[in-house]
Amino acid sequence: MPTLAHEFSWPDRFVVGTVGRPGERTFYLQVREGTRTASVGLEKEQSAVLADTIDQLLDELMSQEDGPAIPTEVPPELVDDDPLDQPVEEDFRTGAIRLGWDPRTSQVVVEAFPVGEDPSDPDEPEPSEMLQVRMPVGTARAFAQRTRRVVQSGRPTCPTCGRPVDPEGHVCDLPADVPDGDA
Numbered sequence: 001m002p003t004l005a006h007e008f009s010w011p012d013r014f015v016v017g018t019v020g021r022p023g024e025r026t027f028y029l030q031v032r033e034g035t036r037t038a039s040v041g042l043e044k045e046q047s048a049v050l051a052d053t054i055d056q057l058l059d060e061l062m063s064q065e066d067g068p069a070i071p072t073e074v075p076p077e078l079v080d081d082d083p084l085d086q087p088v089e090e091d092f093r094t095g096a097i098r099l100g101w102d103p104r105t106s107q108v109v110v111e112a113f114p115v116g117e118d119p120s121d122p123d124e125p126e127p128s129e130m131l132q133v134r135m136p137v138g139t140a141r142a143f144a145q146r147t148r149r150v151v152q153s154g155r156p157t158c159p160t161c162g163r164p165v166d167p168e169g170h171v172c173d174l175p176a177d178v179p180d181g182d183a
Contacts, residue, residue, distance in 0.1 A: 004129040006031075006038040006091060014110075014133050016047045016147040017084035022154045023166050029094065029112060030084050031133050037085055040112050040131050042094040044151055051147035053099050054108060054140050061101065061137075068106045070137045078142035092129050096120070108140040109133070 008014070013032040018025040027047050030039045061067045095115035102109055110133045113119050117127040135143065155164035161172040 003126050006129075006131045008033045008036070008038070008131075008133045011133055011135060011139070013080065013085070014135055014139060014143055015080055015084070016042075016051075016143070016150050018150060019084065019088055021167075023164065025154065027150075028084060028088055028090070029110075029131070030088070031131070032085055038091050038131055039084070039088050040092055040094050041090045042097075042112070044154070046094060046097060047147050048151045050097060050099070050110070051144040051151070054110075054144045057099060057101060057108065058137060058141060058144075068103075068137060071141055074142045074145050075138050078138050080142060080146055091131070094131075102134060105134065107134040107136055110135075 008031045011031045011033045018027050020026055027042050027044055028039045029042050058070050062070045092114040094112045096113045096118055098111040100109040112131040113127045114129055118124050119127050158165050
């Protein structure tokens with residue numbers, strides 16, 4: 001059976017956003033091009049790693065002698081602080097994510113695949129579904145910046161144990177007689 005591909009070549013919008021309260025948030029990778037929208041669920045950690053990896057890729061490309069022109073800062077017109085487009089309907093839950101560069105179009109390419117499906121394993125069948133987004137470098141920089149803000153906007157971190165603090169309170173796993181930093 002062929003892979004159901006959600007392909008977006010020049011998206012109008014590509015963001016990570018959440019639904020729910022901090023501590024109960026569900027993260028989504030959402031893309032829109034014209035009237036078409038796709039939303040795939042992913043983990044907070046996947047979001048953070050994707051943002052960092054995109055920035056690393058862009059920084060590496062900037063360091064190349066004949067590399068493409070890449071902004072170090074996000075162009076103001078590309079800042080997107082709006083909530084996810086509604087309704088959010090999950091196409092699939094993300095497992096593997098691949099990141100690439102298309103030198104022909106100077107675009108960053110993000111591919112997401114369903115949980116349990118590994119497109120890099122030659123012994124596995126073709127993935128049942130995938131999301132592929134191709135975006136210009138300014139959009140990629142804006143995506144990474146927004147994603148970091150979304151990830152960091154969750155629950156505050158306990159200064160003693162580093163775990164998230166729930167609105168109802170927090171009990172550290174560290175013994176009371178252990179000074180900070182010695183655990």
